[in-house]
Amino acid sequence: MIEATTLTKRYGAKTAVDGVSFAVRPGLVTGFLGPNGAGKSTTMRMIVGLDRPTSGRVTVNGMPYAEHRSPLHEVGALLEAKAVHTGRSARNHLRALAATHGIPRRRVDEVIDLTGLHSVAGRRVGGFSLGMGQRLGIAAALLGDPATLILDEPVNGLDPEGVLWVRGFVRQFAAEGRTVLLSSHLMSEMALTADHIIVIGKGRVIADAPVGDIVGSTKTFVRVRSPRIDEIARRLGQPDVEVTSTAADTIEVRGVTAEVIGDAALQLGVALHELTEITGSLEDAYMDLTRDEVEYRTTVGASAASGASAGPSAPSAASASTEGALR
Amino acid sequence: MTATVTGPAVARLSHQPLPEARLSFGGVLKSEWIKLTTVRSTVWAYAIIVLIQLGMGAVIVLSQPAEYLAQSTPADVAIMSASLGVMLNQLVISVLGVLVITGEYGTGQIRSSLTAVPRRLPVLWAKAIVFAVASFVVGLVAVLAAFALNAVLLQSRGVSVTLFDAEVWPHLVGAAGYLALVGLIAFFLGALIRHTAGGIAAAMGLLLVVPSVLGFISAEWVTVLGQWLPMSVGQNLFFPADVFQPWQAILVMLGWIAVVAVPAAILLKRRDA
Numbered sequence: 146m147i148e149a150t151t152l153t154k155r156y157g158a159k160t161a162v163d164g165v166s167f168a169v170r171p172g173l174v175t176g177f178l179g180p181n182g183a184g185k186s187t188t189m190r191m192i193v194g195l196d197r198p199t200s201g202r203v204t205v206n207g208m209p210y211a212e213h214r215s216p217l218h219e220v221g222a223l224l225e226a227k228a229v230h231t232g233r234s235a236r237n238h239l240r241a242l243a244a245t246h247g248i249p250r251r252r253v254d255e256v257i258d259l260t261g262l263h264s265v266a267g268r269r270v271g272g273f274s275l276g277m278g279q280r281l282g283i284a285a286a287l288l289g290d291p292a293t294l295i296l297d298e299p300v301n302g303l304d305p306e307g308v309l310w311v312r313g314f315v316r317q318f319a320a321e322g323r324t325v326l327l328s329s330h331l332m333s334e335m336a337l338t339a340d341h342i343i344v345i346g347k348g349r350v351i352a353d354a355p356v357g358d359i360v361g362s363t364k365t366f367v368r369v370r371s372p373r374i375d376e377i378a379r380r381l382g383q384p385d386v387e388v389t390s391t392a393a394d395t396i397e398v399r400g401v402t403a404e405v406i407g408d409a410a411l412q413l414g415v416a417l418h419e420l421t422e423i424t425g426s427l428e429d430a431y432m433d434l435t436r437d438e439v440e441y442r443t444t445v446g447a448s449a450a451s452g453a454s455a456g457p458s459a460p461s462a463a464s465a466s467t468e469g470a471l472r
Numbered sequence: 473m474t475a476t477v478t479g480p481a482v483a484r485l486s487h488q489p490l491p492e493a494r495l496s497f498g499g500v501l502k503s504e505w506i507k508l509t510t511v512r513s514t515v516w517a518y519a520i521i522v523l524i525q526l527g528m529g530a531v532i533v534l535s536q537p538a539e540y541l542a543q544s545t546p547a548d549v550a551i552m553s554a555s556l557g558v559m560l561n562q563l564v565i566s567v568l569g570v571l572v573i574t575g576e577y578g579t580g581q582i583r584s585s586l587t588a589v590p591r592r593l594p595v596l597w598a599k600a601i602v603f604a605v606a607s608f609v610v611g612l613v614a615v616l617a618a619f620a621l622n623a624v625l626l627q628s629r630g631v632s633v634t635l636f637d638a639e640v641w642p643h644l645v646g647a648a649g650y651l652a653l654v655g656l657i658a659f660f661l662g663a664l665i666r667h668t669a670g671g672i673a674a675a676m677g678l679l680l681v682v683p684s685v686l687g688f689i690s691a692e693w694v695t696v697l698g699q700w701l702p703m704s705v706g707q708n709l710f711f712p713a714d715v716f717q718p719w720q721a722i723l724v725m726l727g728w729i730a731v732v733a734v735p736a737a738i739l740l741k742r743r744d745a
Contacts, residue, residue, distance in 0.1 A: 194590040195583055196744040211590035215494050222587055228580040230511060237510040238584075244503035245588045246493045285584060289493060 152201035161187045163348035174319045176339030177328040184348040217289030226278035231271030256284040275302030293324040332428035363425025366399045370419035500598040517568035518610045525557035525614035533625045550633035554619040555647040555710040569658035570671035577666045604652045611648030646709030653725040660732035
């Protein structure tokens, strides 16, 4: 269990994390999402005490991380690939970390095997690829057999097999009743791995809800294709139903279910060539949520630029969202 | 990388409980020992220290004119020749002292170290202790080896020296002690500055630049100030000098260390890593 209470971090005039409160519960994989610069990494660094909060506090299983008698047994953290002296071998790096807690040599060998580093464990870390650096970071996080795992972009640079493996062990971890906090930019990966999502933008919590609720919040619509599409469109035309024509024989309908449309077509005696319910993805939901919160926006052409300069996010938009409530 | 990484194990983690794993200062000492001995810079620096100590001693013994050897006491000749390498080695040990800590900042290792030991200060103290003890032992080996080589060379020039002289051995131990102490000043400068180049520049400035700048100013109080600089104080330990008693010299060196170590410790506690 990780609990943050009005956690704030300012660097000079810039506020990286702005009064964030959330709880990461055991038994679930909690995904931590947000645009670059939103404050994810800073928040994770504050959890393990690498950054000192300007105000507010964050605890792991009831107390600040630094006050635990066996910190590595409490939290395993991967915060950046290759937080390792480049001149030291992977095995010696793990041995040095293990020694602080009196963790036995066999556990060092075990995490090396577990992360598939066996053949390179004796090499100096300076020559490691990004993927191998990630594996070493995960090995270090697992050393103390921790009750809580904090992984910042763990699949970054991993091969598909590695991605699958991370997903598997993270889910296993949560299934054993442990706490997992995971950040990633890969929405499809997050949708497969996480149970609960916390979205952060410009240092504030935008959304904090189960993955299903987040995805459910995006607009779903029904695509209808028919040779006599105009008749169906006319029949559906009501104030709370939105009908958009996308082709000569195709419309997209928001506000009614596929069943209602199918029944309407039957009553009209009109043939349907397609009737598809299209649900939003986590990616769509994320894009909706963070549209106003993106710190570093890629602008293409003048129109996009003017859209971007439409102003910083309205504070009301960010503060309106509270735990479990979605815009 | 040419090696292929074997496929990762299946998700199942072994759950044989780990034996009582607790963070302890003894564990942090052991960790710092592993860290110090598993990078090449340490091995290189210590090897260079032994070679310089041997080489400079041999050169001085072979090059001294016979009149000097005749005028000086054998004890003084033995001390001078065995300790001379310290003048150069204080720079080598200072570079190593800075690297031991700034190497962690430069590579990001410090964040792994401080995550494992989140109270932070044990890392600083353990590192200082391990580095100082290792440097003292290596320094002592280097000085004794230089003494032994010089004794043989001096014998061939008709001077016989002995280690078991109340004048000689304390100075040799003093030479090793000075290396450890001056290395600690550099180490804490590195901890304060957190950058290799900056740390080395600060250490070299204190050891080389400040004394020579003061040398240009002819005033009584500047001369006295110069006697309190680390390099001058150290000469009371390893050369036959008499400004400070050895115990006074050690206290002044410890004072220098404290002046740098206290702000380094406070900032390590306060700053983001």
